[in-house]
Amino acid sequence: MSGHGTADHGSGNKRIALLISTLALVLAFAETLGKAAQTSAISNNIEASNLWAFYQSKTIRRTILRTAAQEMAVHADSPKAKEVIAEWKKTAERYQNEPDTGEGRDQLEARAKSAEKKRDAAMASYHHYEVSSAAVQIAIVVASASIVASVPALVWLAGTLGVIGIALCVIGTWFPAAVHLF
Numbered sequence: 660m661s662g663h664g665t666a667d668h669g670s671g672n673k674r675i676a677l678l679i680s681t682l683a684l685v686l687a688f689a690e691t692l693g694k695a696a697q698t699s700a701i702s703n704n705i706e707a708s709n710l711w712a713f714y715q716s717k718t719i720r721r722t723i724l725r726t727a728a729q730e731m732a733v734h735a736d737s738p739k740a741k742e743v744i745a746e747w748k749k750t751a752e753r754y755q756n757e758p759d760t761g762e763g764r765d766q767l768e769a770r771a772k773s774a775e776k777k778r779d780a781a782m783a784s785y786h787h788y789e790v791s792s793a794a795v796q797i798a799i800v801v802a803s804a805s806i807v808a809s810v811p812a813l814v815w816l817a818g819t820l821g822v823i824g825i826a827l828c829v830i831g832t833w834f835p836a837a838v839h840l841f
Contacts, residue, residue: 672806675814679802682821686795689828693788696781696831703778710771717764721754786840787831795824 728747731740757763761770798820805813830838 675802675806678814678817678821679799682795682799682802682817682824685821685824685828686792686799689788689792689795689824692828692831693785693792696785696788700778700781700785703774703781707771707774707778710767710774713762714764714767714771717754717762717767721751721764724748724751724754780835783835783839784831787827787835787838790840791824791827791831794820794827798824 724747728744728751731744731747753763755763756765758766761767798817801813801820802817805811805817
């Protein structure tokens with residue numbers, strides 16, 4: 660009878676070891692995907708910051724040209740002055756909208772907002788991967804403890820945490836905006 664119980668116990672331990680191995684695989688994916696998402700978020704944040712700085716420099720240049728044109732218009736009435744004023748106004752308007760280069764204020768604003776959206780999505784993914792990683796790490800500890808304690812409920816708890824970890828990896832990969840964690 661004890662031989663039969665030992666065989667069952669050995670078989671159960673093998674299943675738990677397989678569960679732990681699977682959880683470790685999920686953990687590896689969660690950690691790798693989390694680092695990639697974090698790197699993407701940082702890169703997109705830098706891109707957005709650079710684009711907003713460029714936007715601000717265009718705003719400053721545009722304001723200076725418009726102010727200079729207005730100042731000249733008040734003080735000069737010669738044909739040459741009118742020509743310079745028209746040129747400055749044209750340049751100031753070009754700073755607002757440069758579809759050919761994508762470097763007008765309108766285009767820079769759109770690009771910066773796009774980079775911010777990418778950053779936010781990457782951060783949402785990152786948070787899901789981090790919570791997934793924590794759930795799976797706890798699941799591994801609980802599954803390991805179930806071997807020593809011989810408490811079947813711990814195996815079920817580990818399995819449940821593992822499923823939660825997998826679900827969070829899936830959400831982080833394909834649906835990062837579906838569930839807001841932070």
